[in-house]
Amino acid sequence: MLRFKFIHRLAFKQARSVLLISLVLGLISTGWQIYNDFDLEKHHLQLTVSQITLLHKESAARAVYNLDDDQAEEITATLIANPFIYHAAIIDDFGDKLAEKARQPVAKTWLASLGNHLFQINSHIEEPLRINPSDQDDARLVIDLDTAHIANNYVRRAMTSLSVGLISSLILATIFLLLIYRYLSQPILDIASWVNQLWQSESCPPLPYDKPDELGELATGFARLWEERKDKTDQLNDTIERLSKSEHLSRSLMDNAGDAMFLCLPDSSIVRANHQAADSLKCDEEAFTGRSLAEFSNNYSTKSLQALFTTIEEKQVSTIEDIQISTQGDTFPIEARCIRMCFDDNDYILILARDISVRKEAEKQIYELAFFDTLTGLANRRLFIDRLKTAMKFHQDNQRYGAVLYLDLDRFKTINDSLGHSIGDTILCEVAKRLTQILPENATCARFGGDEFVALLPDTGSSAELCAETAANCALQILAELVIPFEVDNHQLFCSTSIGIAVFPDKHNSAAEILRHADTALYRVKTLGRNSFQFFDPEMQSSAQERLEVEKGLHQALNNHEFELWFQPQVNSADQILGAEALLRWRHPEKGIILPGCFIHIAEESGQIVEIGNWVLLQALQQLAAWREQGLPESFGRLAINISPLQFMQVDFVDRVLAMLDQTGIPGLMVELEITENMLLNNFEIASNKMKLLKQRGISFAIDDFGTGYSSLRYLHYLPLDILKIDRSFVTGLRPSSELAAIVEVIIATADRLNLMVIAEGVETLNERSALMELGCNCFQGYLFSKPLDATQFYQKLCASVESQLSELNNL
Amino acid sequence: MFSYLHKPVLAVLLTMLSSFAAADGRRVELYTVNFPPYTIIEPQNTIRGIDVEVVTAAFAAVGIEATITEAPWKRILKNMEHGRVAGTLSCARNAPREKFILFSEPISENIWGAVTSRDFDSRSLSHLSDVQHYEVIAVADWGQSQQLSQHNLRHSVTPDIDSGIRSVVYRNVDLFYNGKLPTLYHAQNLGLQDKIAFHRFEDIESTPLHLCLSRLYPDSQTLLEQFNNGLNKIKHSGEFDAIYKKYN
Structure with missing residues (x-):
C-alpha cells in the first residue's frame, strides 16, 4: 500500500497546478478585459459628457443672451434627466444664476468609491458660454457628474467578469482532476504498487497495466530491465567479493613497505598514506587525507608541486629530492620516486619517499673535503679557482674589476719549526679568522697550503684605478690587523705578512695566470723587505699609492686649512669686470700648489667632495661678504661657484645654501652656481626642483663646460638656467668660419633664443676674443684678461679696473 | 450656430466703444426692443418709430x-x-427701475384701455373694474396682465399683440387690455384697423415713456441733461409735433 496522502498524488498536484494556472490566466485576462473596459468606459464617459455639453451649449448661450429664465430652466431640467448628471446650472455673464436643477446623487458604496478612485474623472464641469467676445465675465454652463452612478455601473460589470472567470477556472480544474486521476494517477499507483512487490518477492508478479500506451510501455520495459539487472547483480556480487580480497592484499603490501608512500591527486592533495609515512611525519594515517603534500614539504609549495606532478608520466619514474617537515617540526631530507597511475579514469601520483639523512651527511662531508681547507675551514685552491673563473667571466661581460691578494706569513716557518705544528696550526686558524673578519662579505678567502692565503675581491670598481685603490686599502687593513701579536698558549707571537696583488681582468689572462701575477708581486714584496704589499703592475702600484696619498692628504687639507680660493675675473667686451669664478687651490705643505684636476676626481670618488664643496661655498660667500664690506663696484654682478654633482644631490643642499646666504648676508642675486650637464641628465626632476627653490632667492645657474656632455636641449628649455659657459675646448684656437666657429655659433644662437647669457671660458688670445665677439659672445673668462688670483690680488685688480674705467670716462 | 447673435453682439461691442465717445458729447449708442409704433424694428434691422425719431432728433x-x-x-x-x-x-418709470435708471422728460405716452371689436357695446366700460363682467385677455408678463391680477380681475393671457387683436375680432374674447398706439399699429399691419375700437378707462392714467439712461454709465447725468435740452429744442422748433403727426 502506498503511504502518501491524497494531496501528494499526481492527480491532485496536476489539478492544483491547472487551477492555479487557470486562475492566474483568468485573472490576467479578466484584468486585461477590465482594464480595456475601464479605458472604453472612461472614453465613452468623456465623449458623452462632451456631447451633452455641446448639445446644450448653444441653447444655453441663447438663454443667457436673452436672460430667458424659462429656457434656462428647461435646459437644466433636460441635463439632470441624464443619469450621469445630478446637478446642472446656468450662470449668466453677470455672475447670476439663471437656472439651477439638482437631484439626489446615487448613494456611494465602497465599490463605487473604488471605481471612483480608479476613474479619477473630473466630475465638476464648467463650460464657458461666450456671449460677448470682449467681456471678461463669461457665462457658464455648470454640470456635476454623478460619479457614484458611473463607477457603480463599471464596477458591477468588472465584478461579473471576475466571478465568471473564477467559476470557469474552478470547473476546469475539477474536470482536470477527474481526468488525470482516472487516466494517469490511478494506473501509476498500480504500477508503483507492482514495483514494491518486486522488491519483496523473488518471482516477478503479473504486469498491473498492459494497455498499448506510454504507461503500458513503461511497465513492460521495467519488467524486462528488472530481469536483466537481476542476473547482472548476481554476477556483480561475486566480483565485489573477489575484489575485496584483492584490495586487502594491496593494502597490506603498502602498509608494510619500508618507504613512506603517498597516493596523491594531481592537485597535490593526499588520498592515502601508509604506516611508514605516518611514523616519519608523526601524523595519523587518516589525518593525511585531503591535506596537500606541500604542507609536509620544505622545498615545494602547492603550486610548484602541482607543476611538478604535471611533468610526471605513467610508467616513467621521476626522482626528486626534498626536505620533509613532520607535524612536530622536525626536518629530514628525502629522495622521492614519483610515478603517475590511472584508476577508474582518474589520475593519481604515487610517491615513495625515502629518508636520505645519512646519505646527505656523507655528501656534505665529501663536499667539504673537496672544496674547503680542513684546518681553517677556508676555501681550498679548487673552490678559489672556480670562484675566480666565475668572477673573471662576469667582469669580462660587465666591464667591472676585481683583485686577487696573495698572502704569505713572514717568519711562519720559524714559528712552526720552533714551537711545533700545533702552535703553527693555531696561528693559521687565527689568521683565517682575522682575514674573514676584515674581508668584505662577497670576498672569498682561501688557504692554498702552508702559510699561503689568497683573498678574492670579486667586484671592486668600474676602473682599474679604483679597483687598485680598494685592493690597496684592503691590503693595508690586513697588514695592520696581522701586525697585532697572536696570543697562543701563553706565547705572544708576532707574525707580519706580505701581500702580492693582481687586478683582473688583465688582457686575456687565465685564472692561473692571475694567481701567478699575484704570486710574483708577493715575491717582489718579500724581496723588498716584507710586511708590505705590491701590485703586479708597477704603474698601478704608483697610481694606487698616489691616490691613497691624495685621499689621505685631503683629509688633512681641510683640517690644516690647506685649501685656498682663487678668483678668475669674468669681463665684458669693454674689459669691464662683471664677476668672477671662484677656483679651488690646494696649497700642499710639501708639493706646493695643487690644481683641482689632480684631486677633485679622487675627492668625488671618495665622497670627500661634499665636505670640500661646502667649504668652498661658505668660503666664497664669506669672501664676497668681506668685499662687500670693503666696497664693490656696481659693475660687479656675481660670484660664480662650482658645485659638484654629489654635493648638489645632497638632501640638505638647498637648506645649507640658504642658511649660508643668511649667515653671510649675501643676496642671492650675487651668487651664480655652476653645475655640469651630466648631473642634470641623471637627476633631472630633483635637480629641477632644487634649482627652482634656489632661484626663488635670486640665485643664478650656469651650465659649466657646455657642449662637452650630452648637450640636451630639453633641460635648457625646462630648467631655470641663466648662463651657458662655452667650454675652453671650443674656444682654444677659435677662428672665424672654422668648424669650431660653427659649433660656437649654434651654442650662442641657442642661448639667445632661450634668453641665456653666454660666457666663453679659456679665452687666451685676442684672435679668440674677436672671433667670439664676431659670433655674438660678449662675456669672457681666461688668461687673456687675467689668470686666477688670490682674494687680495683680485680685489686690487677689481678696484684698479674700476679706476681705469673712470679715468677713461673722464678723458672722454 | 450663433450667427443670429453676431449682429447684436457686434452692436454691443460697438456700443461699448462708442459709449466712450458719448462721454465727449458726440455719439451715444442706445438699445431698444420692437415696440411699435414707438420703436419699429424692420427687416435689415432698420429701426424707426416715434420714440426713435424723437430721441435721435433731440x-x-x-x-x-x-x-x-x-x-x-x-x-x-x-x-x-x-x-x-x-x-x-x-x-416707463417704476420704483425698481429708479434704482439704476435716470429718466428723461417724457418723450411719448402709452394710453391704456380696452380693445374691442368695432361692434362691441362699450357703454358699460368706464372703470377698469368693469372688465370683470367680460372675457378679458392681456399680453403675458406685461404690466397690464400684472395690473389686472393686482385688481383681482380674472383674465387670460396672449403671447403678443397680434394674437390679442385676432382674439377680440375672431374669437369670443370681449376685451384685450392693451396700449392704444401699439394696438392700432398692429391692427393696421394685420388689416384689422377697421374692425376694432379702443376705449379708455376713467381710473387708468396713461403711462409716460422716457429715454432711460443707466445711472452707473459714465457721465449719464450730463447726457440726460443734454437730451432734455435737445428735447425742449425740438418741441419748440415744432420738429417734435411733426414726428408725431407722421405716425398718427
Missing part, C-alpha cells in the same frame, strides 16, 4: 449722434443695471 439738436440697436429687453435692463450700456428707449 440728441441731434445738441450735437450728439444717437444710434439705436435692437437687443433683448431683459439684457438691456441688466446691462443698464451694471452700467454696461448708456441706455434704452423708451421705458
Whole structure:
C-alpha cells in the first residue's frame, strides 16, 4: 500500500497546478478585459459628457443672451434627466444664476468609491458660454457628474467578469482532476504498487497495466530491465567479493613497505598514506587525507608541486629530492620516486619517499673535503679557482674589476719549526679568522697550503684605478690587523705578512695566470723587505699609492686649512669686470700648489667632495661678504661657484645654501652656481626642483663646460638656467668660419633664443676674443684678461679696473 | 450656430466703444426692443418709430449722434443695471427701475384701455373694474396682465399683440387690455384697423415713456441733461409735433 496522502498524488498536484494556472490566466485576462473596459468606459464617459455639453451649449448661450429664465430652466431640467448628471446650472455673464436643477446623487458604496478612485474623472464641469467676445465675465454652463452612478455601473460589470472567470477556472480544474486521476494517477499507483512487490518477492508478479500506451510501455520495459539487472547483480556480487580480497592484499603490501608512500591527486592533495609515512611525519594515517603534500614539504609549495606532478608520466619514474617537515617540526631530507597511475579514469601520483639523512651527511662531508681547507675551514685552491673563473667571466661581460691578494706569513716557518705544528696550526686558524673578519662579505678567502692565503675581491670598481685603490686599502687593513701579536698558549707571537696583488681582468689572462701575477708581486714584496704589499703592475702600484696619498692628504687639507680660493675675473667686451669664478687651490705643505684636476676626481670618488664643496661655498660667500664690506663696484654682478654633482644631490643642499646666504648676508642675486650637464641628465626632476627653490632667492645657474656632455636641449628649455659657459675646448684656437666657429655659433644662437647669457671660458688670445665677439659672445673668462688670483690680488685688480674705467670716462 | 447673435453682439461691442465717445458729447449708442409704433424694428434691422425719431432728433439738436440697436429687453435692463450700456428707449418709470435708471422728460405716452371689436357695446366700460363682467385677455408678463391680477380681475393671457387683436375680432374674447398706439399699429399691419375700437378707462392714467439712461454709465447725468435740452429744442422748433403727426 502506498503511504502518501491524497494531496501528494499526481492527480491532485496536476489539478492544483491547472487551477492555479487557470486562475492566474483568468485573472490576467479578466484584468486585461477590465482594464480595456475601464479605458472604453472612461472614453465613452468623456465623449458623452462632451456631447451633452455641446448639445446644450448653444441653447444655453441663447438663454443667457436673452436672460430667458424659462429656457434656462428647461435646459437644466433636460441635463439632470441624464443619469450621469445630478446637478446642472446656468450662470449668466453677470455672475447670476439663471437656472439651477439638482437631484439626489446615487448613494456611494465602497465599490463605487473604488471605481471612483480608479476613474479619477473630473466630475465638476464648467463650460464657458461666450456671449460677448470682449467681456471678461463669461457665462457658464455648470454640470456635476454623478460619479457614484458611473463607477457603480463599471464596477458591477468588472465584478461579473471576475466571478465568471473564477467559476470557469474552478470547473476546469475539477474536470482536470477527474481526468488525470482516472487516466494517469490511478494506473501509476498500480504500477508503483507492482514495483514494491518486486522488491519483496523473488518471482516477478503479473504486469498491473498492459494497455498499448506510454504507461503500458513503461511497465513492460521495467519488467524486462528488472530481469536483466537481476542476473547482472548476481554476477556483480561475486566480483565485489573477489575484489575485496584483492584490495586487502594491496593494502597490506603498502602498509608494510619500508618507504613512506603517498597516493596523491594531481592537485597535490593526499588520498592515502601508509604506516611508514605516518611514523616519519608523526601524523595519523587518516589525518593525511585531503591535506596537500606541500604542507609536509620544505622545498615545494602547492603550486610548484602541482607543476611538478604535471611533468610526471605513467610508467616513467621521476626522482626528486626534498626536505620533509613532520607535524612536530622536525626536518629530514628525502629522495622521492614519483610515478603517475590511472584508476577508474582518474589520475593519481604515487610517491615513495625515502629518508636520505645519512646519505646527505656523507655528501656534505665529501663536499667539504673537496672544496674547503680542513684546518681553517677556508676555501681550498679548487673552490678559489672556480670562484675566480666565475668572477673573471662576469667582469669580462660587465666591464667591472676585481683583485686577487696573495698572502704569505713572514717568519711562519720559524714559528712552526720552533714551537711545533700545533702552535703553527693555531696561528693559521687565527689568521683565517682575522682575514674573514676584515674581508668584505662577497670576498672569498682561501688557504692554498702552508702559510699561503689568497683573498678574492670579486667586484671592486668600474676602473682599474679604483679597483687598485680598494685592493690597496684592503691590503693595508690586513697588514695592520696581522701586525697585532697572536696570543697562543701563553706565547705572544708576532707574525707580519706580505701581500702580492693582481687586478683582473688583465688582457686575456687565465685564472692561473692571475694567481701567478699575484704570486710574483708577493715575491717582489718579500724581496723588498716584507710586511708590505705590491701590485703586479708597477704603474698601478704608483697610481694606487698616489691616490691613497691624495685621499689621505685631503683629509688633512681641510683640517690644516690647506685649501685656498682663487678668483678668475669674468669681463665684458669693454674689459669691464662683471664677476668672477671662484677656483679651488690646494696649497700642499710639501708639493706646493695643487690644481683641482689632480684631486677633485679622487675627492668625488671618495665622497670627500661634499665636505670640500661646502667649504668652498661658505668660503666664497664669506669672501664676497668681506668685499662687500670693503666696497664693490656696481659693475660687479656675481660670484660664480662650482658645485659638484654629489654635493648638489645632497638632501640638505638647498637648506645649507640658504642658511649660508643668511649667515653671510649675501643676496642671492650675487651668487651664480655652476653645475655640469651630466648631473642634470641623471637627476633631472630633483635637480629641477632644487634649482627652482634656489632661484626663488635670486640665485643664478650656469651650465659649466657646455657642449662637452650630452648637450640636451630639453633641460635648457625646462630648467631655470641663466648662463651657458662655452667650454675652453671650443674656444682654444677659435677662428672665424672654422668648424669650431660653427659649433660656437649654434651654442650662442641657442642661448639667445632661450634668453641665456653666454660666457666663453679659456679665452687666451685676442684672435679668440674677436672671433667670439664676431659670433655674438660678449662675456669672457681666461688668461687673456687675467689668470686666477688670490682674494687680495683680485680685489686690487677689481678696484684698479674700476679706476681705469673712470679715468677713461673722464678723458672722454 | 450663433450667427443670429453676431449682429447684436457686434452692436454691443460697438456700443461699448462708442459709449466712450458719448462721454465727449458726440455719439451715444442706445438699445431698444420692437415696440411699435414707438420703436419699429424692420427687416435689415432698420429701426424707426416715434420714440426713435424723437430721441435721435433731440440728441441731434445738441450735437450728439444717437444710434439705436435692437437687443433683448431683459439684457438691456441688466446691462443698464451694471452700467454696461448708456441706455434704452423708451421705458416707463417704476420704483425698481429708479434704482439704476435716470429718466428723461417724457418723450411719448402709452394710453391704456380696452380693445374691442368695432361692434362691441362699450357703454358699460368706464372703470377698469368693469372688465370683470367680460372675457378679458392681456399680453403675458406685461404690466397690464400684472395690473389686472393686482385688481383681482380674472383674465387670460396672449403671447403678443397680434394674437390679442385676432382674439377680440375672431374669437369670443370681449376685451384685450392693451396700449392704444401699439394696438392700432398692429391692427393696421394685420388689416384689422377697421374692425376694432379702443376705449379708455376713467381710473387708468396713461403711462409716460422716457429715454432711460443707466445711472452707473459714465457721465449719464450730463447726457440726460443734454437730451432734455435737445428735447425742449425740438418741441419748440415744432420738429417734435411733426414726428408725431407722421405716425398718427
